[in-house]
Amino acid sequence: MTTQAAFVTNLQRALGQNIRQYGMFIALFVIMIIFSITTNGIFISSRNLSNLINQTGYIAVLAVGMTLVIVIRHIDLSVGFLAGFLGAVAAIALRFWDLPTIVVVPMVLVLGGLAGLLTAFPVAELKIPSFVASLAGWLIYRGALQLVTAGTGTIIIDDETFNAIGNGFIPDVAFSIVPGYHTLTLLLGVLAIVAFVISEIRSRNKKLAYNFEVLPTDMFVLKLVFISALIGLLAWIMAGYNGLSWTMVIVLVVVAIYHFITTQTVLGRHIYAVGGNPEAAELSGISVKRITYIVFASMGVLSALSGILFASRLRSATTTAGTLFELDAIAAAYIGGVSAAGGVGNVIGSIIGALVYVSLTSGMNLMGIDIAYQYIVRGLVLVAAVVFDVTTRRRGRAG
Amino acid sequence: MEPPILEMRQITKEFPGVRALDNVTFSVKRGEIHCLVGENGAGKSTLMKVLSGVYPYGSYSGEILIDGQPQRFFGIADSERVGIGIIYQELALVPELTVYENIFLGHEISRNGVIDWNETIRRADEMLRKVRLNVNPAAKIRDLGVGKQQLVEIAKALSREVKLLILDEPTAALNENDSENLLHLLRELRDHGVTCILISHKLKEVLSVADTVTVLRDGKTVCTLDAHKGEVSEQALIRNMVGREITNIYPPRNHQISDEVMLELRNWTVYSPELGRYLLRDVNLQVRKGEIVGLAGLMGAGRTELALSLFGNAPAYRISGELWLKGRKHTFHHPREAIAAGLAYVSEDRKAKGLVLIQDVRQNITLANLQALAKNGVIDRNAEIQVAEGYRKSLNIKTPTIEQQVVNLSGGNQQKVCLGKWLFVRPDVLILDEPTRGIDVGAKYEIYQLMNRLVEEGMSIIMISSELPEVLGMSDRIYVVSGGRIKGELPVAAATQEKIMELAVDY
Numbered sequence: 001m002t003t004q005a006a007f008v009t010n011l012q013r014a015l016g017q018n019i020r021q022y023g024m025f026i027a028l029f030v031i032m033i034i035f036s037i038t039t040n041g042i043f044i045s046s047r048n049l050s051n052l053i054n055q056t057g058y059i060a061v062l063a064v065g066m067t068l069v070i071v072i073r074h075i076d077l078s079v080g081f082l083a084g085f086l087g088a089v090a091a092i093a094l095r096f097w098d099l100p101t102i103v104v105v106p107m108v109l110v111l112g113g114l115a116g117l118l119t120a121f122p123v124a125e126l127k128i129p130s131f132v133a134s135l136a137g138w139l140i141y142r143g144a145l146q147l148v149t150a151g152t153g154t155i156i157i158d159d160e161t162f163n164a165i166g167n168g169f170i171p172d173v174a175f176s177i178v179p180g181y182h183t184l185t186l187l188l189g190v191l192a193i194v195a196f197v198i199s200e201i202r203s204r205n206k207k208l209a210y211n212f213e214v215l216p217t218d219m220f221v222l223k224l225v226f227i228s229a230l231i232g233l234l235a236w237i238m239a240g241y242n243g244l245s246w247t248m249v250i251v252l253v254v255v256a257i258y259h260f261i262t263t264q265t266v267l268g269r270h271i272y273a274v275g276g277n278p279e280a281a282e283l284s285g286i287s288v289k290r291i292t293y294i295v296f297a298s299m300g301v302l303s304a305l306s307g308i309l310f311a312s313r314l315r316s317a318t319t320t321a322g323t324l325f326e327l328d329a330i331a332a333a334y335i336g337g338v339s340a341a342g343g344v345g346n347v348i349g350s351i352i353g354a355l356v357y358v359s360l361t362s363g364m365n366l367m368g369i370d371i372a373y374q375y376i377v378r379g380l381v382l383v384a385a386v387v388f389d390v391t392t393r394r395r396g397r398a399g
Numbered sequence: 400m401e402p403p404i405l406e407m408r409q410i411t412k413e414f415p416g417v418r419a420l421d422n423v424t425f426s427v428k429r430g431e432i433h434c435l436v437g438e439n440g441a442g443k444s445t446l447m448k449v450l451s452g453v454y455p456y457g458s459y460s461g462e463i464l465i466d467g468q469p470q471r472f473f474g475i476a477d478s479e480r481v482g483i484g485i486i487y488q489e490l491a492l493v494p495e496l497t498v499y500e501n502i503f504l505g506h507e508i509s510r511n512g513v514i515d516w517n518e519t520i521r522r523a524d525e526m527l528r529k530v531r532l533n534v535n536p537a538a539k540i541r542d543l544g545v546g547k548q549q550l551v552e553i554a555k556a557l558s559r560e561v562k563l564l565i566l567d568e569p570t571a572a573l574n575e576n577d578s579e580n581l582l583h584l585l586r587e588l589r590d591h592g593v594t595c596i597l598i599s600h601k602l603k604e605v606l607s608v609a610d611t612v613t614v615l616r617d618g619k620t621v622c623t624l625d626a627h628k629g630e631v632s633e634q635a636l637i638r639n640m641v642g643r644e645i646t647n648i649y650p651p652r653n654h655q656i657s658d659e660v661m662l663e664l665r666n667w668t669v670y671s672p673e674l675g676r677y678l679l680r681d682v683n684l685q686v687r688k689g690e691i692v693g694l695a696g697l698m699g700a701g702r703t704e705l706a707l708s709l710f711g712n713a714p715a716y717r718i719s720g721e722l723w724l725k726g727r728k729h730t731f732h733h734p735r736e737a738i739a740a741g742l743a744y745v746s747e748d749r750k751a752k753g754l755v756l757i758q759d760v761r762q763n764i765t766l767a768n769l770q771a772l773a774k775n776g777v778i779d780r781n782a783e784i785q786v787a788e789g790y791r792k793s794l795n796i797k798t799p800t801i802e803q804q805v806v807n808l809s810g811g812n813q814q815k816v817c818l819g820k821w822l823f824v825r826p827d828v829l830i831l832d833e834p835t836r837g838i839d840v841g842a843k844y845e846i847y848q849l850m851n852r853l854v855e856e857g858m859s860i861i862m863i864s865s866e867l868p869e870v871l872g873m874s875d876r877i878y879v880v881s882g883g884r885i886k887g888e889l890p891v892a893a894a895t896q897e898k899i900m901e902l903a904v905d906y
Contacts, residue, residue, distance in 0.1 A: 210781050213800070265776045266769045273766055276755035283712055283744065283752055284767040284820070285735035343757050 010219050023388060024336060024352045031356060035363030043363050046240030053238075054166070056358040057247040058083070058309040062329035063336065063350040064258050065302035068295045070333055071275040073342035074123065074130035076296065077326050078137025079303040082115055084322025085145040086304045087311035091155040092148060094162055101161040109304045115141075116300020117293060124292040138326070146319055155317045166313030169242040170249065181236075182243030189235020193228045200224060247309055251351075254302070258347045271295060276343030331378070332357045335385040339393075356381070402467030404429040404563055404594050405450075410461035412445055412454060419445045420459070421618040427563070427611075432585055432595045434605045437615035438640055438867070438900075443598050446615070447565055451485045452478040465563075484556030485565040488572075490548050492555075494541035499523035501540055502555045526554040530584055544675065546577030553584070557593075564588065565596045570604060571699050574676065582608050600697045602633050602904045614639040637904070641867060641896035648844060649872030652851035654689050656875060660723075661859045662686040662742075662828045667720035669701075669708045669883075678704040678716070679883045686828060686859045691850060693874030693891075694863045695899050701883040702863045703747060706830045710744045711737040725827065738767060743826035745817050747833035747863070749810075753817045756806040760798055761787035763805050764819045771823075790819035795845060811842025818849065829853065832863045847873060867896045879903050 035043040042048060062079055069076045086108050093104045119137050122128040149155060157163060172184050200223075207214050215223065238244050262268040273281040274291045282288050306325065311317050336353025338345025360381060364374045405427040412420040420442045427433045435443050448454050450463065452472030463470045465481050472478045478485075492501045502523045507514050523536040532550040540548060549569055556564055566585075570578040578601075585595050585608055599605055605612060612631050614621040621639045624630035667682040679701045686692045694702045707713050709722055711731030722729050724740050731737040734744070746752040754763050764787045765772060772783050787801040794815040798808055805816055814834065821829060831850070835843040850860055850873060864870050870877055877889045879902035886902040 206781060210785065212781070212784055264778055264780070266773045266778060267776060269762065269766070269769055269778065273755050273758070273762075276757050277751075279752045280746075280755055281766070283710075283734050283746060285733070285738040286766075287733060287735060343755065 007218050010216050011222070023392065024349055024356075027385070028352055028356050028359065031359050031363070035359065035366070039363065039366045042366055046237050048362065048366070049237050050241045050245065052358055052362045053251075053355075054245050054247045054313070055362065056354050057166070057251050058306040058313070059325065059328045059332060059358065060251050060351055060354040061254050061302045061309065062306045062325055063332035063354045064254055064347050065299040066326075066329045066333045067336070067338050067345050067347055067350040068258075068262070068271060069130075069299050070330075070338045070340060071343060071345050072271060072291060072295050073275055073278070073340070074292070074295075075134060075330070076116075076119060076130065076137075076299050077134040078115075078119055078141055079134075079299060079306070079329060080322040080325035080327070081138055081141035081145055082112065082300065082303040082322070083307035083310060083325055084317075084320070085141045085148070085307070086112055086115075087307035087321050088145055088148050088155065088317040090162070090308055091157050091311055091317035094157055094159045095155055101159055101165075104162070105165075105308060108308060109301050112300040112302070112304025112307075113297045114300065115303070116297040119300070120293045120296035123296070124289045141322075145321065149317065149319045153319065157311065157315050157317070162308075163312050163315045165246050165250070166309050166311075167315070168246045170244045170246065172243060178239075180240075182239040182241075185235055185239040185243035188244065189232055189239070192231050192235070196231065197224055197228060247313070250305070250309070254305070255347060255351055262347055267294070272343055278342075328357065329354075331382050335382055337385075337389050339389075344393075353385070356385075401429065402464070403427055404466060405596075406462075406464040406467075407446070407450065408462040408464070410446065410449055410459055410463075412449055412459040419618050420449070423461075423615070423618065423620050425613055425620065426623070427594060427596060429594055430589060430592055431610040432589050432597060432608050434609040434612045435596060435598045435615065436600070436602070436605060436612060436636060436640060437621075438865070440617075440865070441615040441640075442618040443615055444567060445618075447485060447567060447596070447598065450478065451475055451483060451565070479559060479561075482560060482562035483565065484559060484561030484563070486549070486552045486556060486567065486569060488568045490545075490552055492540045492548055492551060495539060497537050497539055498527070498534060498543075498551055499536040501551060502526055502536075502558050504555070506559060522558065523554070526558050527551075529557055530554045531580075544577070545572045546574070546580070549573065549577070549581060550584070553588075557588075561593065563594045563596065565598075567598045568600065568699075569597070570599065570601060572674070578604070600699075600904060602636055605636065606631060606633065612636065616640060633901075633904075637897055637900045641900050648840065648847075649869075650844065650848050650851055652855060654851070654855040656690045657688040659688040660685050661688050661725060662861075663721075663723040664709065665721040665723070667705070667709070667722070668718070669704060669713065670717045671715065672717060673715055677883055679708070682720070682880075682883075682885055684878055684885060684888075686861055688859055689854050689857050690875045691854055691860045691862055691873055693870040693877040694861060694880055695867065695870045695877055696865070696880035696903050698865060700880040700903070702880050703832055704883075705880070706744055706832055706861070706863060709737070710734055710742055710830065712744075738824050738826075741827035742830065743767075743821035743824050743828070744830045745821050745832060745834060747836060749813055749817050753820075754805050754813060757804060759802045759804050760791065760796065760808075760816055761801040763816050764790050764801075764823060767820050768824045786823060787819075790823065794819050794849065809839075809842075811838035811845075814838055814842065814846065818846070822853075826858070828859045828861065830861045830863070833865065834862060835864075835866070835869065867899055870894075870899065871896065881905055 032044065066076065089111065090104050090108045093099045093107065094101070119134050122133045123130045170184060172182055176183050177186060204214050204220065262271070270286045271291055273286060274288050278288050307322065310321055332354035333345065333350045335356055336345070336349035338350065357378065360378055361374060364377065403426045407423065407425040410420050410423045411418070423442065423446060425446065437443050449459050452474050455473045456471040470481060493504065499520050503519055508519050508522065509515060520536055527534065527536060530550045530553050532547060532554065534543060534547060540551065569581055573581065582604060585597065589595060597608065609626050609631060611623060611625055613623045614636065624635065663685045664682050667679060668677065669679040670677050682705060696702055708716055708718055711734045724742065729740055750756060755766065761783060765783050769778060772779050772786065784801065790796065791798065791801055796815045796819065797812050805813055808816065834846055854860060862873060871891060871894055874891050877891060877894050877899065878885050879887045879899055881903050886905055889898065
């Protein structure tokens with residue numbers, strides 16, 4: 001076989017094995033290209049993409065938490081109004097209690113964690129369906145949000161540190177490499193690429209030392225080039241407009257932490273085992289109860305973070321903040337490939353799902369499409385994504 | 400001469416790799432109680448599923464004749480139409496519906512789709528009187544005891560004018576009183592012209608009600624005995640039920656059993672508030688270092704409950720008695736504690752309780768002991784791969800890679816993955832619940848060899864098995880469990896299939 005033919009075979013094999021994983025990326029690219037054409041390039045502009053990613057932030061963090069909730073065969077409907085309510089609590093603490101951001105943020109995150117434990121209690125202890133337990137939370141937090149904003153209506157936040165979370169960008173360095181571009185963002189991009197390449201090579205060398213199977217060299221290089229290009233492109237686009245936003249930094253950190261927990265730790269493995277077969281997990285010494293508490297608590301913390309991002313972005317807490325966030329997060333997770341049957345789904349997929357979801361909104365807004373049609377299109381995309389996921393999974397199993 | 404109400408001729412039914420029924424012939428006379436007996440896995444339930452249409456015409460070979468007429472059943476509805484009613488061990492009632500709704504479920508008395516409730520209740524009352532069950536027809540099923548539920552099932556069958564009533568182990572979950580009532584009712588129904596087929600493990604029951612008994616063994620009809628000619632006796636039944644060839648498939652072993660007691664149960668009693676009865680009573684047993692102890696008995700005797708209760712996986716049970724492990728008394732509230740103390744339990748239902756089917760071989764093998772591979776909660780992936788590869792080789796797990804989802808493996812290889820998982824926790828006492836159920840002969844032999852190797856290395860094994868040859872071939876010592884009690888303890892040298900079966904059917 002010629003080297004060229006071998007390369008094609010390798011590529012086909014690598015793609016074939018991971019069609020579901022790459023499918024999501026491909027879908028996102030296709031959507032972006034379509035919108036770039038229909039909006040004469042406005043969609044792909046640095047400014048628009050930067051905005052788009054900032055808008056995705058508060059849904060993205062919810063989608064990350066929701067992924068784990070769905071993986072362990074539960075659902076949490078309370079997260080939208082919990083985010084709205086905790087956003088209002090943050091606003092009140094800043095405005096009326098005169099607390100600094102550095103105190104308010106951790107306080108609200110802790111409250112979120114406690115709220116998650118509260119939702120988990122009837123689920124874990126009494127086996128109440130999480131749909132019902134969290135629906136109760138949905139009602140309660142909706143009421144609580146109206147209660148705390150009843151006297152004041154919309155609470156304007158004037159703390160600039162807090163508002164920077166949703167609107168600010170990372171500072172730049174004093175010198176410039178490419179004129180008109182955010183230098184620190186470019187440097188961080190280069191740093192990320194270098195770190196990625198080094199860690200991949202080290203992990204591959206370690207595997208080779210153990211004599212484990214690794215990707216063929218050509219595929220490995222292709223993977224490195226492809227992902228490096230992706231990181232570079234993202235950094236380039238962001239650097240073209242104010243640089244990396246704080247929202248993006250937060251989302252990246254959350255994704256990195258959750259990706260690490262789910263793929264590298266005992267806790268992550270236990271979560272997926274509980275989702276895959278709770279009885280087998282229990283008999284293997286894993287406490288299903290404990291995992292339930294942990295996953296709901298993490299969901300609560302991320303709801304609080306979502307509330308902070310949203311309130312900060314609007315520079316205010318409104319009486320309807322958080323409305324339908326939960327359904328957007330659930331849709332993003334399903335588009336990203338989680339399965340209601342449990343044990344399947346990953347954080348990266350859900351983030352891509354959230355990006356697909358927000359891209360649709362943003363792109364259609366730019367095109368001036370009526371909101372009524374937007375809902376219909378989003379619905380169709382959700383169904384198409386899940387159908388694709390289910391059919392490719394079935395094929396994967398047969399093979 | 401009048402043809403028999405039921406004749407099944409040369410019925411053969413195959414599942415992948417197993418011939419469950421092999422040329423079975425079974426004939427039932429009108430108006431008799433015909434008992435069907437045999438060991439677990441002899442083919443009784445399969446035969447009844449063929450008869451009721453659960454396995455449709457075409458999925459087996461052979462003929463079914465009702466009143467001399469050949470029949471082709473493609474589903475349960477077809478067999479019901481000719482008057483066959485079957486009542487399974489797991490009752491098919493809807494707990495949240497009332498007695499009368501359940502009796503007419505699927506055959507509602509209605510006009511133009513609207514149910515006539517008055518007529519329904521009147522007819523239900525009539526049926527309940529027939530089975531002599533004195534309950535309010537408007538009571539919910541879940542508020543009735545198992546015995547009464549059983550009678551509702553029979554009432555349901557009678558409402559469909561059943562001519563041939565099949566009961567699969569109807570008394571397995573009943574207490575003595577309810578059982579006695581049920582048997583009495585069967586005699587009454589027979590006198591009113593309903594023919595009954597009764598599947599039962601309880602030989603006393605069989606002796607008291609049967610007009611005729613057919614014995615199945617390994618998917619074949621062994622004999623049909625007529626009670627009225629004095630052919631039916633306990634000895635005759637046991638002799639025909641067992642007597643399976645013990646072929647030389649059990650590898651010899653060379654091991655030392657020390658005097659050190661590894662595990663001991665004292666007056667172990669388990670009560671289920673949900674079922675309202677004792678699952679186990681006053682169980683005393685000992686397992687020594689390097690010993691294989693067999694727990695023999697029939698399905699439902701309480702052996703799995705014994706394993707789960709001592710493994711800490713019995714939140715719904717009330718347990719009394721003492722569990723001693725390596726000279727220390729323990730109370731386990733969760734399997735995690737039992738594992739930490741040196742126990743491991745390989746479940747009898749590997750798909751539902753043993754494996755995470757959508758995960759791969761590697762993840763399943765390391766699941767119960769991930770801590771051993773982790774530093775600060777982070778798994779060392781390369782060490783994990785080494786462990787999984789190690790078990791793949793040593794247990795000869797046939798899989799293309801350890802990244803293969805276990806759902807794609809054969810039964811025998813899935814079982815090896817389960818074993819690998821539990822060996823990796825390095826237990827002192829390994830409980831194997833039906834370790835070779837549903838796996839092929841080759842894999843069985845490998846598992847037996849593995850068991851030998853483990854006891855030679857000093858592990859202790861408790862083996863729950865319903866296969867008598869396996870119990871006799873692999874155990875050093877045998878406890879026979881029946882009705883939640885230890886009915887006897889036999890050293891393997893003194894045990895025979897007949898002796899075990901005698902104890903196992905003694906309720």
